Amino acid sequence: MKCQKCEKPATFHITDLTGKEGLLELHLCPDCAKQYLQTGESEQETPKISGVLSSQLKLEQTAEDLKELDGKECPICGISFYEFRQAGRLGCPHDYVFFGEELEPLLLNVHNGSEHVGKQPKRGVRDTESQTELIRLRREMKEAVQEENYERAQELRDRIRSIEGEGRSNE
Amino acid sequence: MVIDELHDRCGEWLKGDGPQSDIVMSSRIRLARNLADFPFIRRCNDIDKANIESTVRERLSQEDAFTTLNFFNVAKLNSLDRQLLVERQLISRELSNGDGSRAVAIDSRERLSLMVNEEDHLRIQVMKSGLNLDGAWEQINKLDDDIESRLTYAFHPKFGYLTACPTNAGTGIRVSVLVHLPALAITHQIEKVFRSLQKINLVVRGLYGEGTQAMGDFYQISNQVTLGKSEREIIDQVADVIPYVIDYERKARQYLLDEKQNDLFDRVSRAYGTLQTAQQISSEETMYLLSRVRMGVNLELIDNLEIPHINQLFLRTQPAHLQKICEQTLDTDQRNVERANYLRLQLKRDDTDAQAN
Ligand SMILES: [Zn+2]
Ligand SMILES: [Zn+2]
Numbered sequence: 001m002k003c004q005k006c007e008k009p010a011t012f013h014i015t016d017l018t019g020k021e022g023l024l025e026l027h028l029c030p031d032c033a034k035q036y037l038q039t040g041e042s043e044q045e046t047p048k049i050s051g052v053l054s055s056q057l058k059l060e061q062t063a064e065d066l067k068e069l070d071g072k073e074c075p076i077c078g079i080s081f082y083e084f085r086q087a088g089r090l091g092c093p094h095d096y097v098f099f100g101e102e103l104e105p106l107l108l109n110v111h112n113g114s115e116h117v118g119k120q121p122k123r124g125v126r127d128t129e130s131q132t133e134l135i136r137l138r139r140e141m142k143e144a145v146q147e148e149n150y151e152r153a154q155e156l157r158d159r160i161r162s163i164e165g166e167g168r169s170n171e
Numbered sequence: 172m173v174i175d176e177l178h179d180r181c182g183e184w185l186k187g188d189g190p191q192s193d194i195v196m197s198s199r200i201r202l203a204r205n206l207a208d209f210p211f212i213r214r215c216n217d218i219d220k221a222n223i224e225s226t227v228r229e230r231l232s233q234e235d236a237f238t239t240l241n242f243f244n245v246a247k248l249n250s251l252d253r254q255l256l257v258e259r260q261l262i263s264r265e266l267s268n269g270d271g272s273r274a275v276a277i278d279s280r281e282r283l284s285l286m287v288n289e290e291d292h293l294r295i296q297v298m299k300s301g302l303n304l305d306g307a308w309e310q311i312n313k314l315d316d317d318i319e320s321r322l323t324y325a326f327h328p329k330f331g332y333l334t335a336c337p338t339n340a341g342t343g344i345r346v347s348v349l350v351h352l353p354a355l356a357i358t359h360q361i362e363k364v365f366r367s368l369q370k371i372n373l374v375v376r377g378l379y380g381e382g383t384q385a386m387g388d389f390y391q392i393s394n395q396v397t398l399g400k401s402e403r404e405i406i407d408q409v410a411d412v413i414p415y416v417i418d419y420e421r422k423a424r425q426y427l428l429d430e431k432q433n434d435l436f437d438r439v440s441r442a443y444g445t446l447q448t449a450q451q452i453s454s455e456e457t458m459y460l461l462s463r464v465r466m467g468v469n470l471e472l473i474d475n476l477e478i479p480h481i482n483q484l485f486l487r488t489q490p491a492h493l494q495k496i497c498e499q500t501l502d503t504d505q506r507n508v509e510r511a512n513y514l515r516l517q518l519k520r521d522d523t524d525a526q527a528n
Contacts (some may be wrong), residue, residue, distance in 0.1 A: 012459060013356070030456055049338065077210045089290070091214040093207060093325035093333040096340070103337060107330075110338050112372075113399015116331030118342040119312070121319050131323065134208040142216060164208075 003029035049088035052109050057085075057102075074098045076136045094132045130163055137163070174243070174252045178487070178495040182259055182281045184349065185486055187479035189301020193469045194417050196349040196389065196482070199260075200307040200406070201296040202315055203334045203343035205325040211335040212288060220272040220288050227287050228274070230321040236314065240276040240285070245269075251500065254491035260298070265289055283314065291335050291343075293318070304346060304410050308402065331398060341398030346409045347376075350416060353388040353466040354423035357438070364419055372396055373412065387458035387485065392416065424470060439467035447518045451507040457488045457514065476518075484517060 003010045008029035026033075057066055070082035079091030081099060090096070096103060107114045137160050144153035184197035205211060209223055231237040245253060245266055253267040262275050266289045273288040286294040295318070297311040325333040331341035339345075355361040365375050376391045392413065394405045427435040442463035446452075465481045467473045486492055488510050494501050497509050 011456060030453055033455055049336070077214045079214060087213060089213045089335045090211055090337065092210040093205065093327070096327055096330045096333050107337055107340065107398055111341065111396045111398040113341075113396070115329055115399060116327075116341045117399065118331060118344075118401045119315075120328075120331075121324055121326050122316060123319065123323075131207040131325075135210050138219065139210070139214075142218075 001027050003027065003032050005029075005032040008032075049106070049110075050085055053085050053102075053106055056105055056109065069102065072099070076132050076139070078139060092132070092135050094135070130166070134160060134163055174248070174255060175495070177259065177281075178255060178492050180281070181479070181483065182486070183298045183300050184260060184281075185479070185482040186300040187477075187482050189299060189303050191413075191417055192301040193478070194350055194352070194420050195302040195413065196300075196351060198299045198302055198304045198307050199296060199345075199347045199349070200304065200311050201294055201345045202311060202332075203291040203339045203345075204293040204295065204315070204318070204332055205334060206292050207323040207325045209292065212290060212292070213335060215271070215288075217271045223292050224272045224274050224287050227293065227322065231276070231318065234317050234321055236317045237276070240278055240283070242274055242276045245273045245275055246271065251491050251494060255495060258486060258489040258491050262286055263289060263294075266294075282310070291339070302348065302413060304348070304406050308406055312402075338395075339397050342400070342402050342405060344397055344402050344405055345393055346406050347391045347393035348409060348413050349389060349391050350413070350420070351387075351389055351462070351465060352416070352420050353462050354427055355420050356388050357435075358423045358426065360419065360423060364416060368392060368412065368416075371408070371412065373409065386455065387462040389462075424466070428470060435470075436472060439463050439470075439472050443467065443473060443518070446514050447520055449511040449514065451504075452511045452514065453503075453507055454488055454490060454493075454510065457510060458485060461485055461488075480517075484514070488514065 001010045002008070004027050006029060008031070010027040010029055012028045012030065012033035013026070057069070061069065070080065070085070072081045073079065074091055074095050075098070076094040077092035079095060081102065084090055084095070084099065090099075104114050137156050141153050141156040141160065144150070144156060184199075186192075189195075189198075206223060206226070209215065209219055212220075215223070228242060231240075243256070245256075245262065248256075253262070256262040256275065257264055257267050259281065261277055261281060261284045263286065266273055266275065266286050269289070271288065273286075275287070276285040277283065282298050284296045284298075286296070295311060295314060297307045297314070299307045327333055332343040334340050334343055352361060352364075355364060368375055372395045374393050374395050376393070377386055377389065392409065394409055396405065400408075442460040446457070446460050446464065461481060461484055464473065464476070465478065468476050468478055468481060487496060490506055493506055493510055493513065496513065501509055
């Protein structure tokens with residue numbers, strides 16, 4: 001059998017699972033196989049999310065609504081909906097609540113379910129308020145440092161330390 | 172433990188024992204977890220990441236179950252050592268190639284790996300040789316409880332464990348079984364099997380993680396859904412289907428033995444012969460040929476080789492392992508020569524035996 005990409009004998013018989021029409025069988029010589037395998041790596045999950053999201057949003061939103069939605073920013077971590085939609089990754093735990101309305105149809109689409117039924121942390125979820133508070137304070141501290149407002153950064157750091165300290169003494 | 176001690180060890184997933192180990196290489200379960208008081212990785216700067224790493228390390232050092240683990244600072248490892256860990260499936264490519272503070276904790280038997288600052292703050296993974304998902308779940312469930320007693324996870328009553336990517340939310344679990352299916356590939360039935368797996372929402376991947384090419388006829392079968400089903404249901408969904416896959420592969424092997432014996436013997440002995448005599452060989456071709464030889468040993472067409480030995484060769488002919496064995500850095504051409512040398516040595520023809528017959 002000859003290589004599908006050149007004339008050399010095919011010694012590789014590769015099954016590619018990424019093809020749109022399901023499986024793709026390739027018969028390649030060692031050189032072409034090597035090249036194919038090195039460039040063939042692909043991230044699967046990210047394009048899938050943006051794909052599902054954008055088709056879902058196109059159905060439900062006008063262009064104007066979408067633009068407004070894209071500009072929406074999480075008050076805790078600062079990620080915009082646009083950034084999430086592009087990257088396929090969220091910025092903080094609070095995004096599940098803040099973008100809840102948009103996420104729910106996506107979760108249904110991916111998982112066929114949107115309610116967790118598995119194990120739960122044993123200690124119970126105490127005091128989620130102070131957890132998101134910490135994420136927000138950390139972000140504000142970064143911003144203060146960037147603006148070279150070191151006094152404010154120092155204040156924020158003390159505040160973070162004191163919340164962390166409380167958390168620890170509760171354990 | 173230092174990295175240099177790893178490459179000549181066996182590692183759990185290549186031991187070649189455990190149930191159904193002629194076809195099932197290993198069973199793996201991983202859990203994705205995030206700390207409640209830090210942003211997800213995408214929104215972390217270097218200071219956040221360093222904070223996460225030191226928090227995890229410090230808190231876990233208080234827990235007996237973790238004092239025996241070896242922590243590696245992945246950011247400080249050179250690229251060869253990182254690649255060695257990837258080849259052993261102890262870290263992902265994403266963690267290896269990432270930036271900023273990141274780490275992995277590994278037990279000495281390489282059954283457990285705990286990645287810090289990968290896509291999520293924590294990726295806990297347990298591996299077992301052969302088909303043993305129950306054993307893997309028992310161990311990882313306990314570990315997860317131990318970690319949770321020291322760290323507060325990001326959790327929401329409705330969405331479960333919160334993950335950076337919504338595709339992992341809920342249980343955060345990925346259950347995967349690594350299977351060797353050469354006969355299904357030869358008989359062109361593998362596509363049919365995969366289609367039926369996709370219909371029940373299972374994912375099929377190649378050997379090394381997210382990459383999707385099935386090198387050496389190794390396939391990872393895993394769940395896609397993580398939300399709306401319990402861990403037990405998700406494990407059972409994968410566990411229930413594996414016996415069918417095993418059965419298909421066995422039937423395909425039997426068919427080759429019954430109907431295509433000459434063709435099968437030819438493939439196996441040519442593969443073995445090439446590995447025993449090649450003067451230069453790529454890792455891709457090596458995997459391809461070792462796959463045939465592995466099946467030949469399972470079908471007792473080759474009788475002077477053991478499965479654990481072949482499993483070892485799959486790993487030790489990978490680029491980083493080979494360079495560790497040769498104790499020097501090698502470019503691709505040099506590796507191809509050294510790989511062939513190593514294989515010839517490992518699979519030496521026993522000429523005295525041949526003459527005696
Ligand atoms: Zn070619
Ligand atoms: Zn956020």
